[in-house]
């Protein structure tokens with residue numbers, strides 16, 4: 017079995033590669049990643065020399081590179097993690113989100129059609145359902161909800177999902193889509209809420225909470241997401257969408273306070289800053305379908321996962337300190353100085 021993992025030098029893709037190499041040591045894994053600001057080869061250091069792993073630097077939207085790779089490798093399964101993934105960046109500069117997330121997905125599926133595969137899996141997001149009101153805790157995202165989008169990022173991911181389903185219906189491409197809630201865990205780029213707050217707290221810097229901090233996200237430990245995708249690509253039904261999430265809803269303010277408490281820093285570090293444009297209020301997944309059809313349930317509760325995550329960032333300071341120097345510092349100053 018040969019699997020192409022795109023975007024595998026990023027947060028979830030890398031964790032998925034680690035998961036697959038452990039769970040299926042007989043599989044061959046090829047990672048295609050453009051190494052954008054979010055991709056980091058240091059993350060893949062532990063697998064780089066394994067005989068059943070190969071890294072290829074390349075852009076999923078580059079048709080020639082992708083077609084040559086498919087011709088040479090003859091993949092059985094393609095799992096597409098490659099994306100521009102940060103909502104704030106999409107608000108500043110939407111174009112690259114459309115190119116990578118929509119056109120890149122198209123190029124990959126064209127190659128799948130041309131060379132034949134058993135499964136194309138699109139790693140989607142719950143943001144394609146828009147948001148839920150804060151005062152209706154009884155409402156959850158289900159797979160049959162209409163797609164809507166608040167940010168250029170979520171619009172690009174919704175567009176990709178529509179295209180994936182169109183390729184299934186029109187060309188018979190054997191596809192599945194998963195739509196997951198917010199992930200956290202090792203190797204997450206420190207522009208996202210949890211690693212950013214950990215890094216700032218450790219450095220005694222302000223913790224910038226958007227708006228009132230009452231927005232709610234449904235947090236999932238990254239390994240649980242990886243296990244779910246492993247199940248879907250093997251046992252999921254072609255043409256189906258599976259929501260992934262674990263009823264771990266928390267307001268941003270609560271998450272930030274938990275982090276401060278765990279690292280022993282004062283709540284005075286919390287600074288309320290200008291809100292994100294179009295800020296989604298609440299995400300909450302109903303994971304009934306994947307539970308009933310594939311037997312998946314999250315295994316790591318937030319109270320344990322956040323400890324594991326903080327410990328990882330404490331033990332791997334060089335990984336994220338390298339990242340928060342250079343280009344990232346310019347981004348941080350631009351994004352946060354005038355909020």
Ligand code: NAD
Nearest residue numbers: 023025026027028050051052054055075076098099101199
């Ligand atoms: P990330 O930003 O950490 O990593 C993205 C990776 O894709 C990077 O390694 C980057 O170099 C690579 N990449 C970007 N453009 C590329 C291109 N044109 N060609 C090849 N590689 C390219 O993202 P992440 O948080 O790991 O998210 C991975 C996927 O999961 C994305 O599709 C995202 O939409 C989805 N997702 C993320 C979350 C979350 O909470 N982080 C939740 C649900 C779904």
Ligand code: DAU
Nearest residue numbers: 101102103141142143197198207208209224225226231268
């Ligand atoms: O729901 C899945 C999505 O989760 C994924 O599709 C995206 O790729 C991923 O980035 C994530 O999107 P969010 O926008 O929810 O994640 P982010 O970490 O950027 O923000 C989480 C919440 O925290 C959100 O309500 C905004 C808020 N926030 C974020 C940052 C970076 C702050 O209050 N301050 C901050 O500095």
